[in-house]
Amino acid sequence: xxxxxxxxxxxxxxxxxxxxxxxxxxxxxxxxxxxxxxxxxxxxxxxxxxxxxxxxxxxxxxxxxxxxxxxxxxxxxxxxxxxxxxxxxxxxxxxxxxxxxxxxxxxxxxxxxxxxxxxxxxxxxxxxxxxxxxxxxxxxxxxxxxxxxxxxxxxxxxxxxxxxxxxxxxxxxxxxxxxxxxxxxxxxxxxxxxxxxxxxxxxxxxxxxxxxxxxxxxxxxxxxxxxxxxxxxxxxxxxxxxxxxxxxxxxxxxxxxxxxxxxxxxxxxxxxxxxxxxxxxxxxxxxxxxxxxxxxxxxxxxxxxxxxxxxxxxxxxxxxxxxxxxxxxxxxxxxxxxxxxxxxxxxxxxxxxxxxxxxxxxxxxxxxxxxxxxxxxxxxxxxxxxxxxxxxxxxxxxxxxxxxxxxxxxxxxxxxxxxxxxxxxxxxxxxxxxxxxxxxxxxxxxxxxxxxxxxxxxxxxxxxxxxxxxxxxxxxxxxxxxxxxxxxxxxx
Numbered sequence: 120x121x122x123x124x125x126x127x128x129x130x131x132x133x134x135x136x137x138x139x140x141x142x143x144x145x146x147x148x149x150x151x152x153x154x155x156x157x158x159x160x161x162x163x164x165x166x167x168x169x170x171x172x173x174x175x176x177x178x179x180x181x182x183x184x185x186x187x188x189x190x191x192x193x194x195x196x197x198x199x200x201x202x203x204x205x206x207x208x209x210x211x212x213x214x215x216x217x218x219x220x221x222x223x224x225x226x227x228x229x230x231x232x233x234x235x236x237x238x239x240x241x242x243x244x245x246x247x248x249x250x251x252x253x254x255x256x257x258x259x260x261x262x263x264x265x266x267x268x269x270x271x272x273x274x275x276x277x278x279x280x281x282x283x284x285x286x287x288x289x290x291x292x293x294x295x296x297x298x299x300x301x302x303x304x305x306x307x308x309x310x311x312x313x314x315x316x317x318x319x320x321x322x323x324x325x326x327x328x329x330x331x332x333x334x335x336x337x338x339x340x341x342x343x344x345x346x347x348x349x350x351x352x353x354x355x356x357x358x359x360x361x362x363x364x365x366x367x368x369x370x371x372x373x374x375x376x377x378x379x380x381x382x383x384x385x386x387x388x389x390x391x392x393x394x395x396x397x398x399x400x401x402x403x404x405x406x407x408x409x410x411x412x413x414x415x416x417x418x419x420x421x422x423x424x425x426x427x428x429x430x431x432x433x434x435x436x437x438x439x440x441x442x443x444x445x446x447x448x449x450x451x452x453x454x455x456x457x458x459x460x461x462x463x464x465x466x467x468x469x470x471x472x473x474x475x476x477x478x479x480x481x482x483x484x485x486x487x488x489x490x491x492x493x494x495x496x497x498x499x500x501x502x503x504x505x506x507x508x509x510x511x512x513x514x515x516x517x518x519x520x521x522x523x524x525x526x527x528x529x530x531x532x533x534x535x536x537x538x539x540x541x542x543x544x545x546x547x548x549x550x551x552x553x554x555x556x557x558x559x560x561x562x563x564x565x566x567x568x569x570x571x572x573x574x575x576x577x578x579x580x581x582x583x584x585x586x587x588x589x590x591x592x593x594x595x596x597x598x599x600x601x602x603x604x605x606x607x608x609x610x611x
Contacts, residue, residue, distance in 0.1 A: 121146045130191045130219030142194035147184030148237025152281025183278045184236040191219045195239035200306035200373030211241030234295040250290040252563040253610025257384040263554045263581035269359045271381040272299040305424045306373030312427035342431035352379025354453035362461045364390040364495040366410045368400040375420045386607035389553045391597040393488040393495040399607045418450045464548045467541040494597045499549035506542035550584035556605045557598040
Protein backbone atom coordinates (compact mmCIF):
# COMPACT_ATOMS: atom_id res chain seq x y z
CA UNK A 120 0.00 0.00 0.00
CA UNK A 121 1.28 3.45 -0.93
CA UNK A 122 1.61 5.79 2.05
CA UNK A 123 1.74 9.57 2.41
CA UNK A 124 5.07 11.04 3.42
CA UNK A 125 6.15 14.42 4.72
CA UNK A 126 8.31 15.90 1.97
CA UNK A 127 10.43 19.06 2.03
CA UNK A 128 9.08 20.09 -1.33
CA UNK A 129 5.93 21.97 -2.36
CA UNK A 130 3.92 20.36 -5.13
CA UNK A 131 1.30 22.11 -7.21
CA UNK A 132 -1.12 20.42 -9.58
CA UNK A 133 -2.38 22.96 -12.09
CA UNK A 134 -2.77 20.33 -14.80
CA UNK A 135 -5.00 18.12 -12.67
CA UNK A 136 -6.99 21.02 -11.23
CA UNK A 137 -7.50 22.92 -14.49
CA UNK A 138 -7.87 19.98 -16.88
CA UNK A 139 -9.41 17.23 -14.80
CA UNK A 140 -11.05 15.71 -17.88
CA UNK A 141 -7.56 14.82 -19.09
CA UNK A 142 -6.37 13.15 -15.89
CA UNK A 143 -7.28 10.09 -13.82
CA UNK A 144 -6.28 10.19 -10.13
CA UNK A 145 -4.15 7.13 -9.43
CA UNK A 146 -1.60 5.83 -6.98
CA UNK A 147 1.74 4.20 -7.78
CA UNK A 148 2.07 0.50 -7.04
CA UNK A 149 4.60 -0.18 -4.26
CA UNK A 150 7.68 -2.29 -4.99
CA UNK A 151 9.27 -4.92 -2.78
CA UNK A 152 12.84 -3.75 -2.30
CA UNK A 153 13.60 -0.21 -3.57
CA UNK A 154 17.26 0.68 -3.98
CA UNK A 155 18.63 3.88 -5.45
CA UNK A 156 20.79 3.18 -8.49
CA UNK A 157 21.60 6.65 -9.83
CA UNK A 158 20.73 10.11 -8.54
CA UNK A 159 21.06 13.20 -10.72
CA UNK A 160 22.44 15.43 -8.00
CA UNK A 161 22.80 18.51 -10.23
CA UNK A 162 19.13 18.30 -11.24
CA UNK A 163 18.07 17.75 -7.62
CA UNK A 164 19.82 20.98 -6.64
CA UNK A 165 18.15 22.82 -9.55
CA UNK A 166 14.81 21.73 -8.15
CA UNK A 167 15.72 22.81 -4.65
CA UNK A 168 15.92 19.28 -3.30
CA UNK A 169 18.48 18.00 -0.84
CA UNK A 170 20.37 15.09 -2.46
CA UNK A 171 21.05 13.59 0.95
CA UNK A 172 17.32 13.45 1.63
CA UNK A 173 16.70 11.77 -1.72
CA UNK A 174 19.25 9.11 -0.80
CA UNK A 175 17.54 8.48 2.53
CA UNK A 176 14.98 5.66 2.91
CA UNK A 177 12.18 8.27 2.91
CA UNK A 178 13.44 9.85 -0.31
CA UNK A 179 13.93 6.53 -2.05
CA UNK A 180 10.41 5.49 -1.02
CA UNK A 181 8.97 8.42 -2.97
CA UNK A 182 11.27 7.86 -5.96
CA UNK A 183 10.15 4.21 -6.05
CA UNK A 184 6.44 4.93 -5.70
CA UNK A 185 6.17 3.35 -2.26
CA UNK A 186 5.16 6.68 -0.75
CA UNK A 187 3.43 9.77 -2.10
CA UNK A 188 4.57 13.18 -0.86
CA UNK A 189 2.06 15.19 1.12
CA UNK A 190 0.48 17.72 -1.21
CA UNK A 191 0.95 15.56 -4.28
CA UNK A 192 -2.08 14.40 -6.25
CA UNK A 193 -0.75 11.74 -8.62
CA UNK A 194 -2.60 11.41 -11.91
CA UNK A 195 -2.29 9.38 -15.07
CA UNK A 196 -2.57 11.73 -18.01
CA UNK A 197 -4.86 11.02 -20.94
CA UNK A 198 -3.77 11.55 -24.53
CA UNK A 199 -4.24 10.11 -27.99
CA UNK A 200 -1.70 9.85 -30.76
CA UNK A 201 -0.63 8.81 -34.20
CA UNK A 202 1.80 5.92 -33.81
CA UNK A 203 3.74 5.24 -37.01
CA UNK A 204 0.99 7.11 -38.83
CA UNK A 205 -1.93 5.13 -37.36
CA UNK A 206 -4.30 6.93 -35.03
CA UNK A 207 -4.96 5.57 -31.53
CA UNK A 208 -7.75 7.50 -29.81
CA UNK A 209 -6.84 6.45 -26.25
CA UNK A 210 -3.24 6.05 -25.21
CA UNK A 211 -2.38 7.86 -21.99
CA UNK A 212 0.09 7.10 -19.22
CA UNK A 213 0.01 3.33 -19.10
CA UNK A 214 2.94 3.05 -16.70
CA UNK A 215 3.57 6.64 -15.63
CA UNK A 216 2.14 9.04 -13.08
CA UNK A 217 2.44 12.79 -12.78
CA UNK A 218 3.21 13.49 -9.12
CA UNK A 219 2.76 17.22 -9.57
CA UNK A 220 4.54 20.41 -10.50
CA UNK A 221 7.28 22.32 -8.75
CA UNK A 222 8.85 25.72 -9.25
CA UNK A 223 12.61 25.43 -9.47
CA UNK A 224 15.31 27.85 -8.37
CA UNK A 225 14.96 29.86 -11.59
CA UNK A 226 11.22 30.25 -11.25
CA UNK A 227 10.41 27.64 -13.88
CA UNK A 228 7.41 25.37 -13.38
CA UNK A 229 8.36 21.74 -13.98
CA UNK A 230 6.59 18.41 -13.88
CA UNK A 231 7.84 15.58 -11.70
CA UNK A 232 6.60 12.17 -12.83
CA UNK A 233 7.26 8.50 -12.21
CA UNK A 234 7.78 6.03 -15.05
CA UNK A 235 7.45 2.31 -14.42
CA UNK A 236 5.28 2.85 -11.34
CA UNK A 237 2.64 0.25 -12.15
CA UNK A 238 -0.43 -0.25 -14.29
CA UNK A 239 -2.95 2.56 -14.77
CA UNK A 240 -6.35 2.61 -16.50
CA UNK A 241 -4.44 3.38 -19.70
CA UNK A 242 -2.13 0.35 -19.48
CA UNK A 243 -3.82 -1.50 -22.38
CA UNK A 244 -2.71 -4.91 -21.12
CA UNK A 245 0.83 -3.87 -20.20
CA UNK A 246 2.37 -4.63 -16.82
CA UNK A 247 3.02 -0.97 -16.01
CA UNK A 248 6.61 -1.67 -15.08
CA UNK A 249 10.00 -0.85 -16.54
CA UNK A 250 13.37 -2.55 -16.70
CA UNK A 251 16.67 -1.19 -15.42
CA UNK A 252 18.28 -0.92 -18.86
CA UNK A 253 15.72 1.30 -20.61
CA UNK A 254 15.40 3.58 -17.58
CA UNK A 255 19.15 4.07 -17.36
CA UNK A 256 19.18 4.70 -21.13
CA UNK A 257 16.69 7.53 -20.60
CA UNK A 258 18.95 9.07 -17.98
CA UNK A 259 22.09 8.68 -20.11
CA UNK A 260 20.66 10.11 -23.32
CA UNK A 261 18.72 12.85 -21.54
CA UNK A 262 21.81 14.08 -19.73
CA UNK A 263 23.84 13.93 -22.94
CA UNK A 264 21.22 16.03 -24.73
CA UNK A 265 21.13 18.51 -21.84
CA UNK A 266 24.90 18.88 -21.96
CA UNK A 267 24.69 19.46 -25.71
CA UNK A 268 22.29 22.34 -25.06
CA UNK A 269 19.27 20.60 -26.61
CA UNK A 270 15.88 21.00 -24.87
CA UNK A 271 15.05 17.76 -23.11
CA UNK A 272 13.25 16.04 -20.31
CA UNK A 273 15.66 14.78 -17.68
CA UNK A 274 15.85 11.91 -15.23
CA UNK A 275 16.15 12.81 -11.56
CA UNK A 276 16.71 9.25 -10.39
CA UNK A 277 16.53 5.59 -11.27
CA UNK A 278 15.52 3.20 -8.48
CA UNK A 279 15.72 -0.59 -8.64
CA UNK A 280 12.52 -2.29 -7.51
CA UNK A 281 13.89 -5.62 -6.33
CA UNK A 282 11.44 -7.27 -8.72
CA UNK A 283 11.69 -8.66 -12.21
CA UNK A 284 9.78 -7.68 -15.32
CA UNK A 285 9.06 -10.02 -18.19
CA UNK A 286 10.18 -8.86 -21.62
CA UNK A 287 11.98 -11.18 -24.04
CA UNK A 288 13.58 -12.47 -20.83
CA UNK A 289 13.19 -11.69 -17.15
CA UNK A 290 14.94 -8.41 -16.35
CA UNK A 291 15.51 -6.44 -13.14
CA UNK A 292 12.84 -3.77 -12.68
CA UNK A 293 13.26 -0.05 -12.11
CA UNK A 294 11.32 3.17 -11.65
CA UNK A 295 12.51 6.41 -13.20
CA UNK A 296 11.65 9.90 -11.95
CA UNK A 297 11.34 12.23 -14.92
CA UNK A 298 11.42 16.03 -14.82
CA UNK A 299 9.90 17.97 -17.72
CA UNK A 300 8.80 21.48 -18.57
CA UNK A 301 5.48 19.65 -18.86
CA UNK A 302 4.09 16.47 -20.34
CA UNK A 303 1.66 18.27 -22.67
CA UNK A 304 1.83 16.68 -26.10
CA UNK A 305 0.26 16.97 -29.51
CA UNK A 306 -1.56 13.82 -28.42
CA UNK A 307 -3.04 15.70 -25.45
CA UNK A 308 -4.70 18.09 -27.89
CA UNK A 309 -5.83 15.20 -30.07
CA UNK A 310 -7.53 13.56 -27.10
CA UNK A 311 -9.24 16.78 -26.04
CA UNK A 312 -10.39 17.57 -29.57
CA UNK A 313 -11.77 14.06 -30.06
CA UNK A 314 -14.09 14.64 -27.10
CA UNK A 315 -15.93 17.25 -29.14
CA UNK A 316 -15.71 19.67 -26.21
CA UNK A 317 -14.48 22.90 -27.77
CA UNK A 318 -14.45 24.59 -24.39
CA UNK A 319 -12.05 21.93 -23.10
CA UNK A 320 -9.71 22.53 -26.04
CA UNK A 321 -9.89 26.28 -25.34
CA UNK A 322 -8.91 25.68 -21.71
CA UNK A 323 -6.08 23.43 -22.84
CA UNK A 324 -4.84 26.15 -25.20
CA UNK A 325 -4.88 28.66 -22.37
CA UNK A 326 -3.13 26.27 -19.98
CA UNK A 327 -0.41 25.42 -22.52
CA UNK A 328 0.11 29.06 -23.45
CA UNK A 329 0.46 30.20 -19.84
CA UNK A 330 2.80 27.30 -19.11
CA UNK A 331 5.09 27.52 -22.12
CA UNK A 332 4.31 30.42 -24.43
CA UNK A 333 2.97 33.33 -22.35
CA UNK A 334 3.29 35.75 -25.26
CA UNK A 335 0.36 33.89 -26.83
CA UNK A 336 -2.14 34.46 -24.00
CA UNK A 337 -3.16 37.96 -25.08
CA UNK A 338 -2.81 37.40 -28.83
CA UNK A 339 -5.90 38.10 -31.00
CA UNK A 340 -6.27 34.38 -31.80
CA UNK A 341 -4.59 32.34 -29.04
CA UNK A 342 -5.07 29.04 -30.89
CA UNK A 343 -3.20 30.35 -33.91
CA UNK A 344 -0.55 31.96 -31.73
CA UNK A 345 0.00 28.69 -29.87
CA UNK A 346 0.34 26.79 -33.14
CA UNK A 347 2.96 29.27 -34.33
CA UNK A 348 4.86 29.01 -31.05
CA UNK A 349 4.90 25.21 -31.09
CA UNK A 350 5.94 25.15 -34.75
CA UNK A 351 8.86 27.43 -33.89
CA UNK A 352 9.87 25.37 -30.84
CA UNK A 353 9.72 22.03 -32.62
CA UNK A 354 11.47 23.30 -35.74
CA UNK A 355 14.33 24.49 -33.55
CA UNK A 356 14.40 21.19 -31.67
CA UNK A 357 14.58 19.00 -34.78
CA UNK A 358 17.24 21.24 -36.29
CA UNK A 359 19.34 20.70 -33.17
CA UNK A 360 18.82 16.93 -33.38
CA UNK A 361 20.07 16.97 -36.95
CA UNK A 362 23.17 18.96 -36.04
CA UNK A 363 24.37 16.33 -33.55
CA UNK A 364 23.21 13.23 -35.45
CA UNK A 365 20.41 12.24 -33.06
CA UNK A 366 17.69 9.83 -34.18
CA UNK A 367 14.63 9.90 -31.93
CA UNK A 368 13.26 6.65 -33.29
CA UNK A 369 9.61 6.99 -32.25
CA UNK A 370 8.33 10.40 -33.34
CA UNK A 371 4.68 9.66 -32.68
CA UNK A 372 2.40 12.61 -31.96
CA UNK A 373 2.16 11.51 -28.34
CA UNK A 374 5.95 12.03 -28.18
CA UNK A 375 5.82 15.56 -29.62
CA UNK A 376 5.77 18.08 -26.80
CA UNK A 377 4.12 21.48 -26.73
CA UNK A 378 7.13 22.83 -24.82
CA UNK A 379 9.65 21.85 -27.51
CA UNK A 380 11.52 19.41 -25.26
CA UNK A 381 12.75 16.02 -26.40
CA UNK A 382 10.73 13.31 -24.66
CA UNK A 383 10.72 9.50 -24.59
CA UNK A 384 14.19 8.03 -25.06
CA UNK A 385 13.11 4.60 -26.22
CA UNK A 386 14.55 3.32 -29.52
CA UNK A 387 16.80 6.37 -29.90
CA UNK A 388 20.41 6.50 -31.04
CA UNK A 389 23.15 8.74 -32.37
CA UNK A 390 24.44 7.99 -35.84
CA UNK A 391 28.01 6.83 -36.28
CA UNK A 392 28.39 6.76 -40.08
CA UNK A 393 26.58 9.68 -41.68
CA UNK A 394 23.49 8.34 -43.44
CA UNK A 395 20.17 10.18 -43.88
CA UNK A 396 18.45 6.78 -44.10
CA UNK A 397 19.80 5.61 -40.73
CA UNK A 398 17.16 3.71 -38.74
CA UNK A 399 17.82 1.91 -35.48
CA UNK A 400 14.38 1.04 -34.09
CA UNK A 401 13.49 -2.63 -34.30
CA UNK A 402 9.87 -1.76 -35.17
CA UNK A 403 10.47 0.97 -37.77
CA UNK A 404 10.43 -1.42 -40.69
CA UNK A 405 9.59 1.22 -43.30
CA UNK A 406 12.07 3.84 -42.10
CA UNK A 407 9.35 6.33 -41.26
CA UNK A 408 11.47 7.86 -38.49
CA UNK A 409 14.85 7.64 -40.23
CA UNK A 410 17.41 10.33 -39.41
CA UNK A 411 16.82 12.35 -42.57
CA UNK A 412 13.03 12.03 -42.37
CA UNK A 413 12.75 13.75 -38.99
CA UNK A 414 12.01 17.28 -40.28
CA UNK A 415 9.23 16.01 -42.55
CA UNK A 416 7.76 13.83 -39.80
CA UNK A 417 7.72 16.72 -37.36
CA UNK A 418 5.96 18.91 -39.91
CA UNK A 419 3.37 16.13 -40.29
CA UNK A 420 2.92 15.90 -36.53
CA UNK A 421 2.39 19.65 -36.30
CA UNK A 422 -0.28 19.43 -38.97
CA UNK A 423 -2.12 17.03 -36.67
CA UNK A 424 -1.88 19.63 -33.90
CA UNK A 425 -3.27 22.25 -36.27
CA UNK A 426 -6.29 20.05 -36.98
CA UNK A 427 -7.23 20.05 -33.32
CA UNK A 428 -7.08 23.85 -33.15
CA UNK A 429 -9.14 24.73 -36.23
CA UNK A 430 -12.47 25.36 -34.41
CA UNK A 431 -10.67 27.82 -32.11
CA UNK A 432 -8.86 29.60 -34.95
CA UNK A 433 -11.98 30.70 -36.82
CA UNK A 434 -15.64 29.81 -37.02
CA UNK A 435 -15.30 29.51 -40.77
CA UNK A 436 -13.42 26.28 -41.47
CA UNK A 437 -11.91 27.48 -44.75
CA UNK A 438 -10.55 30.59 -43.08
CA UNK A 439 -9.19 28.51 -40.21
CA UNK A 440 -7.50 26.04 -42.56
CA UNK A 441 -5.93 28.85 -44.57
CA UNK A 442 -4.55 30.51 -41.44
CA UNK A 443 -3.20 27.27 -39.98
CA UNK A 444 -1.68 26.24 -43.30
CA UNK A 445 0.12 29.56 -43.49
CA UNK A 446 1.73 28.87 -40.10
CA UNK A 447 2.66 25.31 -41.04
CA UNK A 448 4.30 26.49 -44.25
CA UNK A 449 6.75 28.42 -42.10
CA UNK A 450 8.14 25.26 -40.51
CA UNK A 451 10.90 24.80 -43.07
CA UNK A 452 12.10 28.38 -42.79
CA UNK A 453 12.11 28.17 -39.01
CA UNK A 454 14.07 24.93 -39.10
CA UNK A 455 16.53 26.43 -41.56
CA UNK A 456 16.97 29.50 -39.37
CA UNK A 457 18.49 27.20 -36.73
CA UNK A 458 20.05 24.48 -38.86
CA UNK A 459 21.84 26.61 -41.44
CA UNK A 460 23.81 28.82 -39.02
CA UNK A 461 24.35 25.73 -36.88
CA UNK A 462 25.94 23.93 -39.80
CA UNK A 463 28.06 26.95 -40.63
CA UNK A 464 29.27 26.96 -37.02
CA UNK A 465 30.12 23.27 -37.24
CA UNK A 466 32.20 24.03 -40.33
CA UNK A 467 33.94 26.99 -38.73
CA UNK A 468 32.28 29.53 -41.00
CA UNK A 469 31.23 32.83 -39.50
CA UNK A 470 27.56 32.54 -38.55
CA UNK A 471 26.56 36.18 -38.96
CA UNK A 472 25.43 35.79 -42.55
CA UNK A 473 25.48 33.11 -45.18
CA UNK A 474 27.87 33.73 -48.07
CA UNK A 475 27.52 32.45 -51.63
CA UNK A 476 28.75 28.88 -51.76
CA UNK A 477 28.18 28.07 -48.07
CA UNK A 478 25.27 25.66 -48.63
CA UNK A 479 27.23 23.87 -51.33
CA UNK A 480 30.29 23.62 -49.07
CA UNK A 481 28.21 21.98 -46.35
CA UNK A 482 26.23 19.80 -48.73
CA UNK A 483 29.32 18.58 -50.55
CA UNK A 484 31.01 17.52 -47.31
CA UNK A 485 27.94 15.63 -46.15
CA UNK A 486 27.76 13.97 -49.55
CA UNK A 487 31.37 12.83 -49.27
CA UNK A 488 30.77 11.58 -45.75
CA UNK A 489 27.69 9.66 -46.83
CA UNK A 490 29.47 8.07 -49.77
CA UNK A 491 32.38 6.98 -47.58
CA UNK A 492 30.28 6.03 -44.53
CA UNK A 493 32.28 8.46 -42.42
CA UNK A 494 31.70 9.00 -38.72
CA UNK A 495 29.56 12.12 -38.30
CA UNK A 496 30.77 13.34 -34.92
CA UNK A 497 34.44 12.53 -35.43
CA UNK A 498 34.67 14.18 -38.85
CA UNK A 499 33.79 17.61 -37.50
CA UNK A 500 36.31 17.29 -34.68
CA UNK A 501 38.96 16.31 -37.23
CA UNK A 502 37.99 19.32 -39.31
CA UNK A 503 38.85 21.58 -36.38
CA UNK A 504 42.31 20.03 -36.32
CA UNK A 505 42.56 20.72 -40.03
CA UNK A 506 41.83 24.39 -39.29
CA UNK A 507 44.86 24.30 -36.98
CA UNK A 508 46.94 23.01 -39.90
CA UNK A 509 46.85 19.28 -39.14
CA UNK A 510 44.95 17.59 -41.98
CA UNK A 511 46.27 14.09 -41.33
CA UNK A 512 43.25 12.87 -39.37
CA UNK A 513 40.57 14.11 -41.73
CA UNK A 514 42.51 12.86 -44.77
CA UNK A 515 42.78 9.45 -43.13
CA UNK A 516 39.07 9.46 -42.27
CA UNK A 517 38.12 10.34 -45.87
CA UNK A 518 40.96 8.41 -47.49
CA UNK A 519 38.69 6.88 -50.08
CA UNK A 520 37.39 10.23 -51.32
CA UNK A 521 39.41 11.70 -54.19
CA UNK A 522 37.66 15.06 -53.88
CA UNK A 523 38.77 15.72 -50.31
CA UNK A 524 41.77 17.84 -51.37
CA UNK A 525 39.69 20.16 -53.51
CA UNK A 526 37.03 20.42 -50.82
CA UNK A 527 39.61 21.26 -48.16
CA UNK A 528 41.07 23.95 -50.41
CA UNK A 529 37.65 25.58 -50.85
CA UNK A 530 36.98 25.34 -47.13
CA UNK A 531 40.37 26.76 -46.15
CA UNK A 532 39.82 29.75 -48.42
CA UNK A 533 36.42 30.33 -46.83
CA UNK A 534 37.49 30.18 -43.16
CA UNK A 535 40.35 32.63 -43.61
CA UNK A 536 43.84 32.77 -42.10
CA UNK A 537 43.10 32.59 -38.34
CA UNK A 538 42.78 28.83 -38.15
CA UNK A 539 43.33 28.58 -34.39
CA UNK A 540 40.45 30.93 -33.59
CA UNK A 541 38.23 29.08 -36.05
CA UNK A 542 39.16 25.71 -34.57
CA UNK A 543 38.51 26.89 -31.02
CA UNK A 544 35.05 28.07 -32.03
CA UNK A 545 34.34 24.78 -33.79
CA UNK A 546 35.26 22.83 -30.67
CA UNK A 547 32.52 24.62 -28.73
CA UNK A 548 29.76 23.35 -31.04
CA UNK A 549 31.10 19.98 -32.24
CA UNK A 550 31.07 17.46 -29.40
CA UNK A 551 34.03 15.23 -28.76
CA UNK A 552 31.80 12.77 -26.93
CA UNK A 553 28.29 11.53 -27.59
CA UNK A 554 26.61 8.45 -26.10
CA UNK A 555 28.14 6.06 -28.60
CA UNK A 556 25.69 3.25 -29.18
CA UNK A 557 28.10 0.40 -28.45
CA UNK A 558 29.21 2.09 -25.22
CA UNK A 559 25.61 2.64 -24.15
CA UNK A 560 24.86 -1.03 -24.68
CA UNK A 561 27.98 -2.10 -22.83
CA UNK A 562 27.05 0.11 -19.88
CA UNK A 563 23.42 -1.03 -19.79
CA UNK A 564 24.40 -4.69 -20.03
CA UNK A 565 26.77 -4.25 -17.10
CA UNK A 566 24.11 -2.39 -15.08
CA UNK A 567 21.54 -5.10 -15.74
CA UNK A 568 24.06 -7.57 -14.31
CA UNK A 569 24.55 -5.36 -11.25
CA UNK A 570 27.63 -3.30 -12.17
CA UNK A 571 26.84 0.42 -12.32
CA UNK A 572 30.43 1.53 -12.89
CA UNK A 573 30.24 1.79 -16.69
CA UNK A 574 26.97 3.77 -16.54
CA UNK A 575 28.42 6.20 -14.02
CA UNK A 576 31.58 6.65 -16.10
CA UNK A 577 29.62 7.19 -19.32
CA UNK A 578 27.39 9.71 -17.55
CA UNK A 579 30.45 11.71 -16.51
CA UNK A 580 31.80 11.68 -20.07
CA UNK A 581 28.61 12.70 -21.91
CA UNK A 582 27.87 15.38 -19.34
CA UNK A 583 31.04 17.20 -20.46
CA UNK A 584 30.95 16.63 -24.22
CA UNK A 585 33.05 19.38 -25.81
CA UNK A 586 36.47 19.16 -24.12
CA UNK A 587 38.76 16.29 -25.13
CA UNK A 588 40.39 14.76 -22.06
CA UNK A 589 43.27 12.27 -21.69
CA UNK A 590 42.10 8.79 -20.81
CA UNK A 591 38.78 9.18 -22.61
CA UNK A 592 39.99 8.29 -26.10
CA UNK A 593 37.76 5.23 -26.46
CA UNK A 594 34.65 7.30 -25.80
CA UNK A 595 35.30 9.24 -29.02
CA UNK A 596 35.57 6.17 -31.24
CA UNK A 597 32.73 4.72 -33.33
CA UNK A 598 31.70 1.10 -33.00
CA UNK A 599 34.44 -1.38 -33.97
CA UNK A 600 34.42 -2.59 -37.56
CA UNK A 601 32.23 -5.63 -38.02
CA UNK A 602 29.88 -4.74 -35.17
CA UNK A 603 26.89 -5.08 -37.47
CA UNK A 604 23.75 -2.98 -37.61
CA UNK A 605 22.78 -1.42 -34.30
CA UNK A 606 19.18 -2.13 -33.25
CA UNK A 607 17.22 -0.41 -30.50
CA UNK A 608 14.01 -1.38 -28.71
CA UNK A 609 11.18 0.48 -27.00
CA UNK A 610 11.73 -1.28 -23.70
CA UNK A 611 8.00 -1.80 -23.07
